[in-house]
Amino acid sequence: MKKLLLISAAVCAMPFASAQAQSAYDKMMKAGFEAKGQAGLDRINQDATQKFCSDAKNLTDEKTGAKRAEIEKINMATIKQPSDGKYIGDWKSGERIAQSGRGATWTDKPDSAVGGGCYNCHQINKAEISHGNIGPSLWNYGKMRGYSKEVVEYTWGRISNSKAYNACSNMPRFAHFKLLNEKQMQDVMALLLDPQSPVNK
Amino acid sequence: MDKRIAYGIVIASFAFLQACTSPTKSEAPKAAAPAAAPSGSATDEIARYRAMIADGNPADLYEAAGEEIWKKPMGPKNVSLQKCDLGKGPGVVKGASAELPRYFKDTNKVQDLESRLVTCMVRLQGYDANEIITAGFEKGKRKDVEAVVAYVVANSKGMPIKVSIKHPKEKEMYELGKKSFFFQGGPMDFSCASCHAENGKRIRLQDLPNITEQKGAALGWGYWPAYRVSSGNFWTMQRRLNDCYRQQRFPEPVYISDNTIALSMYMAYTGNGGTVETPGLKR
Numbered sequence: 001m002k003k004l005l006l007i008s009a010a011v012c013a014m015p016f017a018s019a020q021a022q023s024a025y026d027k028m029m030k031a032g033f034e035a036k037g038q039a040g041l042d043r044i045n046q047d048a049t050q051k052f053c054s055d056a057k058n059l060t061d062e063k064t065g066a067k068r069a070e071i072e073k074i075n076m077a078t079i080k081q082p083s084d085g086k087y088i089g090d091w092k093s094g095e096r097i098a099q100s101g102r103g104a105t106w107t108d109k110p111d112s113a114v115g116g117g118c119y120n121c122h123q124i125n126k127a128e129i130s131h132g133n134i135g136p137s138l139w140n141y142g143k144m145r146g147y148s149k150e151v152v153e154y155t156w157g158r159i160s161n162s163k164a165y166n167a168c169s170n171m172p173r174f175a176h177f178k179l180l181n182e183k184q185m186q187d188v189m190a191l192l193l194d195p196q197s198p199v200n201k
Numbered sequence: 202m203d204k205r206i207a208y209g210i211v212i213a214s215f216a217f218l219q220a221c222t223s224p225t226k227s228e229a230p231k232a233a234a235p236a237a238a239p240s241g242s243a244t245d246e247i248a249r250y251r252a253m254i255a256d257g258n259p260a261d262l263y264e265a266a267g268e269e270i271w272k273k274p275m276g277p278k279n280v281s282l283q284k285c286d287l288g289k290g291p292g293v294v295k296g297a298s299a300e301l302p303r304y305f306k307d308t309n310k311v312q313d314l315e316s317r318l319v320t321c322m323v324r325l326q327g328y329d330a331n332e333i334i335t336a337g338f339e340k341g342k343r344k345d346v347e348a349v350v351a352y353v354v355a356n357s358k359g360m361p362i363k364v365s366i367k368h369p370k371e372k373e374m375y376e377l378g379k380k381s382f383f384f385q386g387g388p389m390d391f392s393c394a395s396c397h398a399e400n401g402k403r404i405r406l407q408d409l410p411n412i413t414e415q416k417g418a419a420l421g422w423g424y425w426p427a428y429r430v431s432s433g434n435f436w437t438m439q440r441r442l443n444d445c446y447r448q449q450r451f452p453e454p455v456y457i458s459d460n461t462i463a464l465s466m467y468m469a470y471t472g473n474g475g476t477v478e479t480p481g482l483k484r
Contacts, residue, residue, distance in 0.1 A: 034455055040452060
């Protein structure tokens with residue numbers, strides 16, 4: 001009987017202990033930041049996707065299939081097609097957006113344009129040799145995949161909310177968090193999918 | 202063709218250097234500012250950079266100022282920092298920063314170099330902690346903390362990073378820091394791990410150390426604090442982390458908050474065995 005009591009006490013203590021550890025972390029985070037400029041404290045309130053992807057295991061473990069699929073579904077539901085039905089804008093403007101990594105920090109003016117920061121992580125136009133490699137190369141993006149409706153809609157979705165396709169993709173959710181507006185997205189789309197864009201030469 | 206590529210790399214690196222320069226760029230201390238030539242072409246700037254490296258690390262100037270501040274009686278109590286215990290006994294500077302962060306019995310806290318210096322300035326000299334915490338980088342008494350940091354870290358140069366997590370509070374800080382390293386937030390979903398958890402990655406042309414492994418952590422931890430050429434000033438580890446969070450699009454980390462110390466603990470412990478190269482010299 002005594003043993004049983006001990007075991008049940010231990011079992012009861014377990015979830016309590018983990019809740020306590022959680023709160024120590026939350027407390028530390030809450031005390032650890034201050035709102036500054038446009039960067040409010042709401043930025044450390046995580047949504048379901050951010051929570052899931054903050055667990056190092058989930059970044060690499062393929063076994064979390066059901067939860068991954070659920071996260072991807074939530075994100076897929078946020079994707080909106082362009083209101084004017086237009087997917088392809090001006091690739092020259094798209095190139096400028098892809099070059100700029102500015103915006104959304106506490107030192108940026110709240111109304112200043114946010115760049116796509118695309119070259120930070122991707123090779124795009126080969127003429128730009130200063131490119132990162134966190135994401136795949138997008139050189140010849142349209143030329144290699146073709147310009148079909150499926151490719152165009154997939155690319156729109158991927159820029160809008162990359163987490164709809166890969167729950168813990170490193171790519172920001174540009175439409176979901178309103179980092180880029182519709183016009184800017186159309187221009188970035190053109191950089192990748194206008195046959196006249198240097199990317200497809 | 203090869204020449205064109207090489208030239209392109211030079212221009213591109215410079216463009217990146219400029220792009221990453223904080224718009225709130227602060228002025229370099231007068232002594233450290235190289236002849237203020239009218240900022241010209243990219244090649245001029247690169248030449249300026251090379252000249253600086255050839256001349257030695259401008260962090261030396263901060264180091265000299267820091268040593269003076271360490272030894273000079275100051276503050277409401279008019280005493281020096283020479284009895285400050287950085288973990289190896291009162292007044293011991295040699296090798297101290299190689300073993301930080303660590304647990305301190307007198308505060309019952311794990312502290313990094315900067316939070317420990319603030320403790321000494323408060324307890325020994327009578328300064329107000331809050332004033333230092335809210336001052337901002339290079340402002341008020343914080344400026345003295347930064348100089349003393351340069352002095353202290355130079356006294357561990359060449360030694361192995363040797364941080365312990367034997368004390369339960371140290372272990373706890375390490376675990377909290379590891380969690381923070383992977384914590385995603387902000388409108389871009391970034392965490393430290395977004396850029397620093399894989400080998401061979403770059404942002405533009407800037408190599409990113411994989412801080413989850415010993416080698417990368419030693420590269421990241423071992424070379425900071427550093428003199429940063431692109432902003433023309435000395436950056437402590439707290440300032441380095443502050444700017445990481447800015448670029449992550451997070452709100453501003455509170456100076457010497459537990460979260461910043463926890464992250465430091467995670468990085469330092471992961472980098473154990475690597476060499477302290479501080480003060481470093483960064484682009």
